[in-house]
Amino acid sequence: MDSTGLLRLPLISRSQRNSSSTAATTPLRSPFLSPAQSPSNHAAQLEKKLGKYLKKKTNHRSGSIDLACFHEEPNKRLNFFNSYKNLPKLSQRNQYNHIENSSNIAYLEEIDKVRLNPKPFGMIQKEGLETTIDIHMYSMGDKYAEAFSTGLDKLKSVEALNLKGNGLSQKGATKIISNLGTKKVKNLNLADNKIGEKSIEKLIEILSNHHSVLKQLNLENTKLTDKPVIMLCQCLTENKVLTKLNLAKNNISDISAKSIAEMLSYNNWIRFLDLHWNKIRGPGAKEIFEGIESNDGLKHLDLSWNAMGSNQDLEISQKVGSALKKNRALIHLDLSYNYFTMKECEIIGEELKYNHTLLGIHMLGNSCKVTSRGFIVPTEGQSGIERAHFFQRAIGASPRASEHPEENLNCWICEKWVEMIFKWTPGVSGDADTDPIFLNLECDEYEQDYMEKNEKGTFIAVRAVPHGKINFFFSTLKEHMLSKEIDTHTLDEPIEISVGKNNIEISAVNTKNAEGIEMDPKNPFDTLPRMHNKYQRPSAGLERIQWSVPISLFKDYKFDTDELMLDGFEFDYKHTRINNFVKKPEEQELVKAVLRKVYRNFRESYKYISAIGGNDVFCIGSNLLTDFLNQCSMFDEYFSISDLGVNWNSTNSQPDKNQIYNAGNGLCRYEFMEVLVRIANDKYVRNKLVENVAEAVKKMMENHIYPVFSQYDSNKWRFERYVCEDVDLCLKCHRLILDTLYKRYSGKKTLPGKKPFMCLDEFRSLCTDANLISDTFATREIDICYSQSMMTQVDELYKSRHMEMSFVEFLEAICRAADLSNLPKITGELQENIKDLPLKAKLENTFPYLLKICPFSVRDSFVFPTEDTYFNLMYRPKCED
Secondary structure, three states: OOOOOOOOOOOEOHHHOOOOOHHHHOOOOOOOOOOOOOHHHHHHHHHHHOHHHHOOOOOOOOOOOOOOOOOOOHHHHHHHHHHHHOHHHHHHHHHHOOOOEOHHHHHHHHHHHOOOOOOOOOOOOOOOOOOEEEOOOOOOHHHHHHHHHHHHOOOOOOOEEEOOOOOOOHHHHHHHHHOOOOOOOOEEEOOOOOOHHHHHHHHHHHHHOOOOOOOEEEOOOOOOOHHHHHHHHHHHOOOOOOOEEEOOOOOOEHHHHHHHHHHHHHOOOOOEEEOOOOEOOHHHHHHHHHHHHOOOOOOEEEOOOOOOOOOOOOHHHHHHHHHHHHOOOOOEEEOOOOOOOHHHHHHHHHHHOOOOOOOEEEOOOOOEEEOOOOOEEEOOOOOOHHHHHHOOOOOOOOOOOOOOHHHOOOOOOOOOOEEEEEEEOEOOOEOOOOOOOEEEEHHHOOOEEEOEEOOOOOEEEEEEEOOOEEEEEEEOOOOEEOOOOOOEEEEEEEEEEEEOOEEEEEEEEEEEEOOOEEOOOOOOOOOOOOOOOOOOOOOOOEEEOOOOHHHOOOOOOOOOOHHHHHHHHHHHHHHOOHHHHOOOHHHHHHHHHHHHHOHHHHHHHHHHHHHHOOOOOOOEOHHHHHHHHHHOOOOEOOEOHHHHHHHHHHHHOOOOOOOOOOOOOOEOHHHHHHHHHHHHHHHHHOOOOOOOHHHHHHHHHHHHHHHHHHHHOHHHHHHHHHOOHHHHHHHHHOHHHHHHHHHHOOOOOOOOOOOOOEOHHHHHHHHHHOOOOEOOEOHHHHHHHHHHHOOOOOOOOOOOHHHOEOHHHHHHHHHHHHHHHOOOOOOOOOOOOHHHOOHHHHHHHHHHHHHOOOOHHHHHHOOOOOHHHHHHHHEEEOOOO
């Protein structure tokens, strides 16, 4: 008892627990305990007597909020009951001393007002700050909700609140949500309550507040209809905090789909979205996947049990497939039990082949199956429909959905697949040592998977496999093999499989526990889904032609060599006047050494920059030079644009009249080299930042110029996209068109008796006449394609060869143009992501446009190539021994 005659109990809120208040620091001594009674024994007895007040109706169930549950200890229950018994005195004391009520006192006061029995509902205090209240399945109801919200208002540190299954209606839920406005709640679970439109309005107020920290919102089975869902989605288009949203088991129909799609189009912050078991049909699915197509943030999506399939209109499945082909963020998708037909599954599966980032897709209850590599294969009937009543959701379900092989989903995420390395070492694993050797995995239904041979002669395959025992064997085109290095297992029943042309019976396999890196969605392993088998089996009696540059159309192109680069450098340096201001011979050699080292990149950069100006004779004008130096961040307190003017005049003032291909009004190649050295001298030596010109050139190159030079490397495109077998075969198949156009658009500036060449103006005309001009390919790009395709010439001052395009250079120029123009198929057939297509595919799109400007005789006789045309160029009859 204190001087006021009131009991000393823990009455103040936690925020005041560390204050100097005597009431807060005096130890608890209950008036119901005699000195001989232990608190724990008395608490147990009291709890037994008062169980109807303190005992929750339903035990905690598994699968609740992903945070620690709120546990009520006997002593805390006793404190709660003591507070209730002494409520009038405690309220009087707090009011008299101007002390803020704690959460349990505030709650109990409200309970007392409406004459309800006291139930804790998470208001029993524990030591320290309470961050989680988990009272799911407590049957709170609306009667207790208002009192609970009053107590909740006093808890300042709550971060997670689980109210799942508490019999709340719109009235009670709205009251509780209203008191969350100032809280730092990150995780809110309102599942299995009937919350209504007004509750959503209160949630929107929280989500719209720029101080909101709400990251996870569970509204599963809350009887939501389209109107509140539309309101919520409109709010979430601008929210950048919420990462997990569960709207499953509601009454969401196609009416809401447009708003959901709009939310997905604008919101790239939501990572998990659960929409399973709603009323979204085909048209709604089309809208939603339009949003997914442009979404860069969503990782997990559950759309199972929505009956989106079985549409007469195949545009819906085409849109689903198109979105999956384009989307590169989604890693986990559940489309189970949507009743997609075989044709719809075929369309989706065909587009999905191009997606190598979706790690797990669930398709039970549709007319297809998912293979171990992640391919969708159409099948008769709806897979898994016979066990639909055992259905377990993919998103948020147990990490390993099934331990039984017959129920495997082939989902790398749910089943925690493992990246495993398989090896066949000739002479150790077995005798076979010739390519090809295959791996036959049980999860692949023992289909042959080509193993690549490394530099040590070992055959290796890296595959994603399920957990547990992995059965497999190895094979060639003629026989199967078991590795001597790995344990064997005798099958209960032999299996018959095809190896090459033979059907053989397998009674034993190698077996090994799956071992390797386990799939982590946040950090996936390197193996990608839906990668095709790299081995192409030749037809009988034919052998593959080994492709190489000497047998290709590229054979006449003279690629840059070190010797050619050295000759070009010496020619350019000889024509500069660098030695006029770099006097010392030893310093001249140092400057030459620095320039020689970067000459290849220097020459590539000059070819690109000089082509931008639009001149018939390529050169770098003053504006282009200024832009280039700006890009290099050269201008500062040590070097200004006015300084550049002095260097320009010193370099470009007296061109040699004998240099007939020096434009005069711009910098030719050697002048570009000279002006860079002058700039280095002006910026670094004049300002005494370095001691000599060689150091100045080196410093400028390393810090400013070279990083930009490296962006203009034409060889990168040349050897990564152009010089390859696919492009060579495509050009050969369309050789008639190419020969015709080169002949038709060349010779304008050729002297009589000389071999015809194509000048820049003629190449411009060809591109314009063929309608290759597009948003990504204008006149400037035409000139760049021309310049970058020309072989390096040492002399660009006295000779004109660098302005005379030969046929082999024309091939590269037209390929560069096709790659940049991104033309669609002339038939109008829809293609997704044209800019990402391989060069061969872009060329096949472009050649019909080129054919239109050929003479009628060529247009009438030309036949476009088929797969057989390409095949015949790749194989030839085997030579007789």
